[in-house]
Amino acid sequence: xxxxxxxxxxxxxxxxxxxxxxxxxxxxxxxxxxxxxxxxxxxxxxxxxxxxxxxxxxxxxxxxxxxxxxxxxxxxxxxxxxxxxxxxxxxxxxxxxxxxxxxxxxxxxxxxxxxxxxxxxxxxxxxxxxxxxxxxxxxxxxxxxxxxxxxxxxxxxxxxxxxxxxxxxxxxxxxxxxxxxxxxxxxxxxxxxxxxxxxxxxxxxxxxxxxxxxxxxxxxxxxxxxxxxxxxxxxxxxxxxxxxxxxxxxxxxxxxxxxxxxxxxxxxxxxxxxxxxxxxxxxxxxxxxxxxxxxxxxxxxxxxxxxxxxxxxxxxxxxxxxxxxxxxxxxxxxxxxx
Amino acid sequence: xxxxxxxxxxxxxxxxxxxxxxxxxxxxxxxxxxxxxxxxxxxxxxxxxxxxxxxxxxxxxxxxxxxxxxxxxxxxxxxxxxxxxxxxxxxxxxxxxxxxxxxxxxxxxxxxxxxxxxxxxxxxxxxxxxxxx
Numbered sequence: 001x002x003x004x005x006x007x008x009x010x011x012x013x014x015x016x017x018x019x020x021x022x023x024x025x026x027x028x029x030x031x032x033x034x035x036x037x038x039x040x041x042x043x044x045x046x047x048x049x050x051x052x053x054x055x056x057x058x059x060x061x062x063x064x065x066x067x068x069x070x071x072x073x074x075x076x077x078x079x080x081x082x083x084x085x086x087x088x089x090x091x092x093x094x095x096x097x098x099x100x101x102x103x104x105x106x107x108x109x110x111x112x113x114x115x116x117x118x119x120x121x122x123x124x125x126x127x128x129x130x131x132x133x134x135x136x137x138x139x140x141x142x143x144x145x146x147x148x149x150x151x152x153x154x155x156x157x158x159x160x161x162x163x164x165x166x167x168x169x170x171x172x173x174x175x176x177x178x179x180x181x182x183x184x185x186x187x188x189x190x191x192x193x194x195x196x197x198x199x200x201x202x203x204x205x206x207x208x209x210x211x212x213x214x215x216x217x218x219x220x221x222x223x224x225x226x227x228x229x230x231x232x233x234x235x236x237x238x239x240x241x242x243x244x245x246x247x248x249x250x251x252x253x254x255x256x257x258x259x260x261x262x263x264x265x266x267x268x269x270x271x272x273x274x275x276x277x278x279x280x281x282x283x284x285x286x287x288x289x290x291x292x293x294x295x296x297x298x299x300x301x302x303x304x305x306x307x308x309x310x311x312x313x314x315x316x317x318x319x320x321x322x323x324x325x326x327x328x329x330x331x332x333x334x335x336x337x338x
Numbered sequence: 339x340x341x342x343x344x345x346x347x348x349x350x351x352x353x354x355x356x357x358x359x360x361x362x363x364x365x366x367x368x369x370x371x372x373x374x375x376x377x378x379x380x381x382x383x384x385x386x387x388x389x390x391x392x393x394x395x396x397x398x399x400x401x402x403x404x405x406x407x408x409x410x411x412x413x414x415x416x417x418x419x420x421x422x423x424x425x426x427x428x429x430x431x432x433x434x435x436x437x438x439x440x441x442x443x444x445x446x447x448x449x450x451x452x453x454x455x456x457x458x459x460x461x462x463x464x465x466x467x468x469x470x471x
Contacts, residue, residue, distance in 0.1 A: 248442075248446065250442045315454035
């Protein structure tokens with residue numbers, strides 16, 4: 001099961017990036033990030049801008065039938081290494097049979113007709129004969145980064161699928177009606193994460209005409225209020241309507257109001273995003289609100305929401321003063337000043 | 339009987355003063371009352387004084403909540419807001435409406451924070467999935 005979750009394509013170990021790849025980088029950023037310990041920012045490791053990493057990725061991809069390499073490195077008898085070459089760079093790739101993942105374990109330059117002490121082949125032979133090449137194998141930290149990278153990929157793929165499922169439901173109900181959406185856990189085989197109910201109600205009262213939408217999120221008991229079910233909720237809401245402050249909430253039911261036909265209009269925008277394989281992005285408030293000034297400084301730092309005079313909740317940020325002032329807030333302030 | 343009291347023009351310094359009085363000189367019951375009053379005012383809430391038996395029609399309730407009657411009726415039908423009947427009409431007691439509004443405000447506040455922190459939430463979700471691998 002686990003073998004098919006991870007990407008097979010070759011990836012470098014942290015030891016290799018730090019100790020072996022001291023030169024030849026096409027950009028100084030990765031080693032800077034590494035020095036700062038910002039390991040997650042290096043993802044995906046297979047795409048780091050170094051010729052030998054690029055070569056490894058090209059040589060060992062998703063399908064083993066397309067692997068191409070020079071051959072096994074004969075002097076490495078304790079650790080099976082497959083040789084790759086690009087210009088002066090040489091590398092040894094090892095395939096982890098347990099997970100199917102290929103790792104670029106060792107790399108260096110071919111030097112001095114292979115007589116130089118720093119020569120790649122000399123190093124591999126010396127480690128094999130007098131050291132322990134198993135010290136090059138992926139460490140628990142390498143394995144952790146692999147799991148993180150795989151999890152991030154699973155989550156993005158899943159978010160795109162959620163957006164597609166929301167689109168399917170909206171197609172059914174955009175002008176009225178209700179539809180159910182069964183959302184699986186991002187990791188295949190983990191069962192249902194939540195059941196969504198999407199409903200549109202056209203309201204045509206004298207003096208008030210609108211299409212009201214409602215998304216109910218019923219998370220499976222194990223996942224209620226987890227980061228995963230919140231990621232689902234936020235993804236669902238943004239797919240339907242990106243402006244954050246347009247959403248009302250009570251318990252697990254989220255509501256929004258559009259002019260008559262508004263959800264039909266959103267349908268075609270969502271169609272375009274899904275066709276392009278892009279995730280909708282949320283829009284934080286497009287207006288600045290009036291609230292109690294004393295509260296602002298503290299809440300900007302802590303990330304807590306405050307209530308504006310118009311009733312909207314928002315988490316204040318430093319840049320809100322550049323935005324136009326919210327009209328209902330302005331009206332409330334004027335009313336109160338009278 | 340029902341009366342709305344405006345609060346937005348009360349200067350923050352006077353609220354500081356009120357809280358200082360509540361903390362240092364008031365008895366425990368008055369202290370709690372004044373501090374929660376001050377917290378509501380700082381939150382920009384309108385304070386409504388009413389006697390417990392005040393009841394609103396669905397129209398009035400929908401207007402106070404800033405939602406359509408259609409939506410309010412859904413909430414009543416689901417039992418989210420208690421009501422009683424006067425003949426065939428429904429009536430909602432003001433304290434029940436205030437309870438609902440307080441819970442809704444809490445839920446909306448949490449949603450605003452979830453939107454603002456969505457990248458952090460997503461990173462936590464990645465950690466949770468990674469733990470299963």
